[in-house]
Amino acid sequence: MPYLSLDVGALETNCYLFYDEAGRDCLVIDPGAEADRIMALIDQNKLLPRAIVLTHGHPDHAGAVASLMARYRIPLWLHAADEEAMRSAAGLGLAAMFGVGPLPAVERLLRDGDTLVCGRLELKVIHSPGHSPGSVLLHGQGLLFSGDTLFRGDVGRSDLPGGDEEELRRSLAMIRELPPETIVLPGHGPASVLELELKDNPYL
Template sequence: MDETVTVQPFIVGPLMENCYLLSSKSSQQAVLVDPGEDASRLLGTLAKNRLTLEAIWLTHAHFDHVGALAEIVASIDVPVYLHPQDKPWLANAAIFAAQFGLSFAPVTVETIDLRDGQVLQIGDIVATCLHTPGHAPGHIAFHLADQKLVLAGDTLFRGSIGRTDLPGGNHDLLIESIRKKILTLPQETRVYPGHGPDTTVGIEIQSNPFLC
């Protein structure tokens, strides 16, 4: 299938988090993945491009991935999807941010539960949810098979992997998640991580020092 979905990355916040705006080339429907900060910039981009925001998908709820959530939801009534095991991190985002010396307004946004294998569809934007715990218990990677890409959140980075020293982290589980759920995707699959530049499954199989 042709690329019918545009992926626009935004680097936001002090931890340089990658928020991704997915939009259908045919219908102007859009999904925001991990709106970590800078709500006004994200809302401005939606308006400027006449995109209709249909959903927000969260890979996980660490504060650097959810900082713009409350402001966006206050502006656009849109459903927010999150794995239930990451709900405590959303509820306590301000407390975790404080541990990093950052101030953060509490997030009180209702979420719809995601589960492993669930298929999400917004027009041409079709993603399968891959439960990939290890960095966070309720971590989900979104696999858009048609588009040959995966939004990997904080599981797999170019040449690195997610940290596992935060509460709920588990190194062995993260490696297992990456090996079973992400490295088994077609090698040409483009990997869009939660931090840093994109890569491919094939490149990481060949050269990621944490996986070789």
């Protein structure tokens, strides 16, 4: 499987390293905290980080962004709606609660349908608002990085600033259309397979 994962920080956020085995190109997905442990895993596996991609802007997914950007000289990619949300008073307040500074400059504002290239591999961006206005799913290589939109047996909350229950329902309906054998890699907790979620997850 073309990824590694480690859980970081107080909320045990899953940080994923999505990489192309041949060239070692790597996208760092949701480096929420503990930059040192993330860098150690990158270096042990001789990966070459090309960008940081956030499934959404919440600070438990972004706490190590600044350190990784400085170390590897890589850009930050995030959906426009969450870039805006995290610069708002509510967003800055949430970041402060986590002891995380303001988000560094976002070089690429993601849009629905974008293709993210990682060596010879690709991930498609699916805009999935509901947990936050700029949440995205990253889909490709039989994997779905689902952020805080879908967890094993559960879904993300929609009662934080910028959350919207109706939008979350629509986003979950899009997930139902993906191939059932898709491996689900959520922002917190264990991985799953979409087929199991379709059977057991009351929200799907």
